Amino acid sequence: MKYLYAVTVLCITLIFSQSVVAQLASAPARGSIKGKVRSNDGKPASYVSIIIVENNRKALSDEDGTFSFNNLKNGTYTLRTSFVGLQVQSQKVTVTENETASVEFILSESSAQLDEVAISGYKSPNQKPATLGKIAIAPRDLPQAVQVIGTQIIADQQANRLGDVMKNVNGVAMGANRGSVGENFYARGYSLGANNVFKNGARTSIGGIPEASTLESVEVLKGSAALLYGGVTGGAVVNMVTKKPKFESGGEVSMRVGSYDMYKPIFDVYGPVSENIAYRMIGSYEKAGSYRDHVQSDRIYVNPSLLYKISEKTDILIQADYLKSDFTPDFGIGTVGNAISPLGRNTFVNTAWAYNKTNTGTLQAVLNQKFNDNWKLNVTAGVQSYIRDYFSSERPFTTDGSWNRALTRSKTRELTYNEQVNLTGNLKTFGISHQLLIGADGDQSKIITGGFTNPNLLGGSTKYYDQVNLLDPASFNIPSNFIKPETTLLTNTEAIVYRFGGFAQDLISLTDKFKVLAGIRWTFQKTPVTTINTLATQQETKGTTALKIDKAFSPKFGLIYQPLKSTSIYASYANNFTSNSGIDIATNAPMGPSIIDQYEAGIKNDFMDGKLSVNVTAYQIRNDRFAQQALFKADGSANADANLKEFTGKTQSDGVEVDITATIVEGLNFIAGYSYNYMRYTETLPLTVIPTPTPANPNATTTVSGIVEGERLVGTTKNTANASLFYTVQNGGLKGLKLGASAFYTGDRNGGRNTNKAGSSSGIIPVKGFTTFDLSAGYTYKRFSILGKISNISNELNYFIHENYSVNPIAPRQFATTLTYKF
Incomplete structure (x- = not known):
């Protein structure tokens, strides 16, 4: 750093x-x-x-x-x-x-007419560069799938959360909503953790569930993005783009109301401070109940920004935002006998006093320097603070209904620093054009986790607070025997992660029709030993996990052929790496990273002068260095230690994605998509019985086995599809009338835990696919507009499942209405 x-x-x-x-x-x-x-x-x-x-x-x-x-x-x-x-x-x-x-x-x-024709000009989805790429390369010139969900879709669908927006991105599906306080997405078979979600190009926390109603857009770069962003999983990276200041005075205020006492005022004001300085201030407040009994949310969001144009070539953008999100943790209706419990959609099994309080604040400064028409420099520095205070019961699962309910008390504080330097340039060598990107980035995160006295006093080695019947809601909250216990903070554990990387990428135009994109990145990641501070004695001790350093090169290579200006055909290779825990049996050192290879091919088409775009992508992602428990120690003896590992496993993810965007007639906007994914293990440990003799039992054995090959990975979705159409009447007596419809399909998937070859895992909980339909209608008159929506009009019932305990029913039929005044 x-x-x-x-x-x-x-x-x-x-x-x-x-x-x-x-x-x-x-x-x-x-x-x-x-x-x-x-x-x-x-x-x-x-x-x-x-x-x-x-x-x-x-x-x-x-x-x-x-x-x-x-x-x-x-x-x-x-x-x-x-x-x-x-x-x-x-x-x-x-x-x-x-x-x-x-x-x-x-x-x-x-301006309204410009918005309508924009899709047929430079704003065609395949032509407008996304900031996610760090360089102004149009998606048609990238050998990778890109999808951008713009502000119009976010507003038309009245999106509140990031998950509402992501339903429009094919190939990305909600895998679980653990405790209803953490959205978990999967893309191309890989879970999108915090490292894969960005805000204005910098890693951001998703712990408080990001606010989406005030976003400018959400950009998704599918597949491997390790070249640009380092240690990210191979599924996709998601970039939330906040709205920027303008040198024109204007703005809007709106009021959104909805089912279950949802009230949400939103404001957006912008304008010039002087000839060279402009501002923008956006904010919202949300207070809402839920279709789930006793569940409430209380959120405050503000997003100020300031743009200073120092000169024609230099500007500085300062952006900040703050989200306070208090939400009742809710683990749904749980499982009985490894099956979804028969409790109703509204039944709440947590404690009446459970809470999850988060505070997220970010500050970012962006310097843009234009040296000339060909060379530009971008320097970004930012800091983020995330605090979570949590007290709740968890993991409602049981074999017969009798549930030993345990409590979790935690408090975490995370401070993250981020910095990037990107130099972009256009040049020619021997008549060949180059679009060059050279950059370096680094970030440091420090997480302090509080350790409290155990509120669970009953039981033996596995403690719990009380015992209830998961099939009897009357037993969940009995005031006489279930009050909030007092807890005391005992320790603070500090964990630090350092990341640094440098990269170079070049888009080479060999001819007007043939292009090559090539790049390479080197990434360094260091995880020091944790530090534990005991508050009573103020003594510091070191954790038991050894210092870990990961280093990896991440290359990318793509060929692009454009037989027509409206058609781009490409094939590419890229890889990324994932960190592994445990000790490598071959080196007796911490496990190195797994290198994951991605192969992708696709075609991007613009028809009717850009009014219709159709993109098709096929991919295969292979991990031939999947870390598994070693069967034998270095001396050849059988190994029963799960921390001793070797690279003997393999996984593979295959899929197809289709994107369609259209504005065929004035006032009509249409997006649709379909994706198929098959993510599974292709090689795992065989069923093996390992001798583990003890003095008391010299014949004792331990059975180890891998996951059954070919079984779809838990959390991943086989098929997804989406379609959304909005039409605004442009002329006549109905001018200003807006009608819209959306459909979202989430296919079959597996909850529970993947089956191991020994048959000792709790097993799969199969979940059938489902489709929800939304209808919208609104009207705009001069500066006023009103837009209403009924979501899940068929009142479909289905579930998102995290492993075998957080079983959260989807929302039933609901309404939302937004009244807006623009000035």
């Missing part, structure tokens, strides 16, 4: 000294053009191309409608706008040395 900080300081010093160097340079002075593009209702027009006819130089208007050309010789130039579906405009501009000429284009279309 020290080296990364030093590099960053050096980069910033070079940036701010650039103007001084420029003044001392002997090169002749040049002029520049600075302009803005607006729609006819005064709103900024983003992503409009502006071309200088005389030299064919091009620029693209930013989100606030601004653009610029620098380093121009004296003379008169013709500027022309270009945007598919819009009327072309031209203006003459005279450039003088050491001066900046100003120009403004007023388009004949309104």
Whole structure:
């Protein structure tokens, strides 16, 4: 981290000294053009191309409608706008040395009309670069599947949580919602942990369930993204993009109400502070009950941001947000005899006083420096604090209904630092074009976990608080024998993880039709020994787990063939690594990482001038270094220690994904998708009986075995599908009327635990697939709009299951309505 900080300081010093160097340079002075593009209702027009006819130089208007050309010789130039579906405009501009000429284009279309035609121009899903890629490469030029869920879909579907948005991303499915306080997603067979979810490009905590109603977009880069982000699992990375400041005054306030006493005011205000500074302030408050008895949520979210344009080439963006989320932990209805219990959808089996309180705060600074039209530097630094205070009963499962209910008391504090440096450039060598990305990143997380006195006093080696009947709701909360016990904080355990990586990537355009993307990353990850602080004595001791260091190279290589401007065919290889616990029997050192190989091929198509996009992807992900318990020790004797391991297992994930996006007629927006995935173990430990003699029993044995090969991995979903259509009437007496419908299919999946060859695991809990349907209707009149939704109109009943105890029913039929005023 020290080296990364030093590099960053050096980069910033070079940036701010650039103007001084420029003044001392002997090169002749040049002029520049600075302009803005607006729609006819005064709103900024983003992503409009502006071309200088005389030299064919091009620029693209930013989100606030601004653009610029620098380093121009004296003379008169013709500027022309270009945007598919819009009327072309031209203006003459005279450039003088050491001066900046100003120009403004007023388009004949309104901002609403621009939104409707955007899909047919630069904003086609295959053409608009995603910030997730760290460089402005259009998805059609990436040999990897990309999907972006924009602000319009988030608003139309009245999404509240990240999970509401992710239902639109095919290939990504909810695997479980453990305790209803932690959404767990799977992509391409791999669980997306905290390392795979980002906010504005930096790792973020998902412990409080991120707020989605105020997001600008959610970007998903499917498959391996280790080249850009280091130690992430192979399924996907998800980037939540918050809304940015604007140099135009405006905003909106809204009120959302829904079933089970849900009330949620939301506000969004933005505008200029001065000519060079703009702000934005977004916030929401949510208070709601639930279809689950005794379950409540209370959330506060604020997201301030400030943009300072130091010069035409340099700007700084400061972003912060804070989420306070209090939610009743709820482990659903549990299992009896390794099957879903017969309790009703609303039945609450936790204690009446259970609580889960989280506070998440982030602060991020982003420096963007444009050296010239070809080279740019981005420096990002951020910090995040996450605190969780939790007290609840857990794990409701039993064989016959009799449940030894245990309590968990915990408090964790996590502090994470993140920094990135990315240099991007366009250049040519021997007539071949390159889009180059060179970067380095690092982060450090420190987690302090509190250890409390045990609130469970009954039982033998396995303690519990009381005993109830899981099939008898009357026994769950009896005031006389189930009160909240007092607990005392005894220890704080500090665990630190350091990550650092450097990477280089090049998109090489061999011809207009053939392109190659190649890159490599080196990642270093260090996990020191934990430190345990005993509060009573203030003594520090070290944990028993040894220092662990993982180092790995992550290459990526892709071929892209574009026979037409609207079609891109690609094939690629990439890998990532995952860390392993335990001791390697071959080296007597901590296990190294598993290297996971991904092979992907696909085709991306734009039809009807970009009004319809259809992308198809096929992939295979193989882990031929899956760590398993070693059967034999180094001396050849049988091994019964599960901590001694070797790379003898294999897994494989195969799948297909289809993405469809369409805006075929004005006012209509349609997205749909389908995915298939088969994730399983292909090679595991055989059923083996190992002698483990003891003085008391010299004939004692231990049976070890792996998971049954071919069985679908618990948590993964076989098929998913989604479709969402919204249409807004553009003309006539019904102008402003909006109608929408959405359907979401979650296929068959396995709960419980995967079956081992010895038959000693608790076993699979098969869960059938289900489909939910939502209907929406709304109306916009001038600055006011109202939008209502009925979700799960068929009142479908199904469950998300975490292992064999957190069995959470899906939400029943509900309504939500949002009233909005824009200014």
